[in-house]
Amino acid sequence: MTFVKRNVRWPPVMAALLIAALFLVALDERGSGPITSLRRVAREVISPLQTGVNTVFNPVRDLFDGVLNYGQLRDRNLELTRNNEALRGKLLRERAVGSKVGELEKLLDLPTFEDATGVAARVVGGSPGNFERTVLINKGTTSGIKIGDPVVAGSGLVGKITAVSRTVATVTLINSAGFGVGVRLENSNERGIAEGKSGESEMKLSFLTNVQVVVKKGELTFTSATEDAVFPPDIPVARVVSTQKLTGDLEPTITLKPVVNLDDLTYVKVLR
Amino acid sequence: MMTRRLRLFLLVLSLVVLQTTIATHLHVFGAIPDLLLVATVAVAYNEGPQKGSLFGFFSGLVLDLFLVSPFGLSAVSFSLTGFAIGTFQSGMAFQSRRTQVLLAALGGLIAGSIFAIVGGAVGRAGYFSLHSAQVIVVGSVWNAVVAVPIFMFVRWALMTERLRRY
Numbered sequence: 001m002t003f004v005k006r007n008v009r010w011p012p013v014m015a016a017l018l019i020a021a022l023f024l025v026a027l028d029e030r031g032s033g034p035i036t037s038l039r040r041v042a043r044e045v046i047s048p049l050q051t052g053v054n055t056v057f058n059p060v061r062d063l064f065d066g067v068l069n070y071g072q073l074r075d076r077n078l079e080l081t082r083n084n085e086a087l088r089g090k091l092l093r094e095r096a097v098g099s100k101v102g103e104l105e106k107l108l109d110l111p112t113f114e115d116a117t118g119v120a121a122r123v124v125g126g127s128p129g130n131f132e133r134t135v136l137i138n139k140g141t142t143s144g145i146k147i148g149d150p151v152v153a154g155s156g157l158v159g160k161i162t163a164v165s166r167t168v169a170t171v172t173l174i175n176s177a178g179f180g181v182g183v184r185l186e187n188s189n190e191r192g193i194a195e196g197k198s199g200e201s202e203m204k205l206s207f208l209t210n211v212q213v214v215v216k217k218g219e220l221t222f223t224s225a226t227e228d229a230v231f232p233p234d235i236p237v238a239r240v241v242s243t244q245k246l247t248g249d250l251e252p253t254i255t256l257k258p259v260v261n262l263d264d265l266t267y268v269k270v271l272r
Numbered sequence: 273m274m275t276r277r278l279r280l281f282l283l284v285l286s287l288v289v290l291q292t293t294i295a296t297h298l299h300v301f302g303a304i305p306d307l308l309l310v311a312t313v314a315v316a317y318n319e320g321p322q323k324g325s326l327f328g329f330f331s332g333l334v335l336d337l338f339l340v341s342p343f344g345l346s347a348v349s350f351s352l353t354g355f356a357i358g359t360f361q362s363g364m365a366f367q368s369r370r371t372q373v374l375l376a377a378l379g380g381l382i383a384g385s386i387f388a389i390v391g392g393a394v395g396r397a398g399y400f401s402l403h404s405a406q407v408i409v410v411g412s413v414w415n416a417v418v419a420v421p422i423f424m425f426v427r428w429a430l431m432t433e434r435l436r437r438y
Contacts, residue, residue: 017326039338046338049285049289128335177396177401196398197398198397198401
């Protein structure tokens with residue numbers, strides 16, 4: 001037990017720190033090159049230490065996960081085996097039917113998902129902050145990855161690269177607040193924007209080209225084919241989980257669930 | 273014998289590595305502990321508002337290097353939190369482990385709120401939301417959980433005769 005009397009009047013330096021910090025915030029929001037470079041250098045400097053810690057920590061984490069989730073893992077394995085068989089059959093059927101959209105895209109000479117080459121990467125961490133939905137992957141500029149590259153996992157879109165150094169890169173997930181993806185609906189081909197909702201794993205579909213369109217539960221959305229789109233067309237993005245239109249609403253409230261489980265990513269592919 | 277500056281550098285480096293590796297796997301209801309913020313609270317607790325805010329500013333800037341949120345946002349929230357905790361603590365008659373835990377939680381509430389308010393003010397989507405409130409509260413509990421070892425680490429880094437008495 002003690003009592004320490006201190007002089008707590010210190011506004012000038014506090015004010016200087018605040019002004020400096022707010023200046024940096026404003027500078028970064030305007031897209032400052034030196035700050036981006038500084039971030040890249042910091043990530044490069046620290047990445048060997050991160051790799052070391054992850055190398056030691058990951059087996060421990062995997063062991064705990066394996067022991068704690070043994071039942072879940074076994075059930076999931078069975079489910080995935082069943083799904084795999086079903087998908088093989090569906091793939092063969094779809095090959096026979098062909099895709100009208102795909103044919104049109106070929107006519108327009110737009111790059112497709114299948115055309116894109118990719119770099120496989122392992123997810124080595126999540127976001128170090130509480131206000132963003134990102135993951136860290138173990139590949140960077142040495143593997144040809146650059147800011148803006150789309151990232152996919154086995155069944156669909158994951159996000160895009162928003163920061164990169166030589167050996168690691170940060171992927172901002174599609175369900176981050178403020179993240180928008182141009183999509184088309186599976187049945188009607190109507191276009192809209194799939195947007196992340198703050199703190200929720202689900203997304204919302206807005207700015208539909210035709211607000212009268214009938215949207216069915218379970219319908220898929222794919223990245224849409226436009227000339228300057230960030231993402232190649234036809235990547236599955238999300239599935240419609242609910243649709244609701246209240247009296248007076250200009251457009252229906254459509255909720256989407258990402259096709260990929262973004263809370264449980266292990267490997268991803270960065271498209272180039 | 274390591275100098276105090278070197279120990280503080282090692283403190284920040286260790287915590288930033290832990291924050292960007294192990295801490296990222298500790299999600300509970302969308303929140304993780306904020307190790308550098310707890311260190312800022314510990315410095316403010318031990319050294320008062322001036323050094324608390326200075327340490328908060330620089331450790332916040334270091335953390336900002338690894339986030340995609342605006343650079344300087346953590347620096348704003350950590351430095352103000354360091355100042356507030358240091359000011360608040362200097363008027364307290366009792367200091368104990370329980371106080372450290374409570375101050376770490378309080379620091380999480382202050383810093384999280386400032387981060388959300390300033391982030392929302394500069395136009396970042398989703399910072400003003402119910403989810404942010406949830407993350408701030410859960411994150412504060414996490415900060416309380418990790419407070420004791422980080423306070424010990426900070427005390428080692430500061431290493432003064434006066435502090436050794438505690």
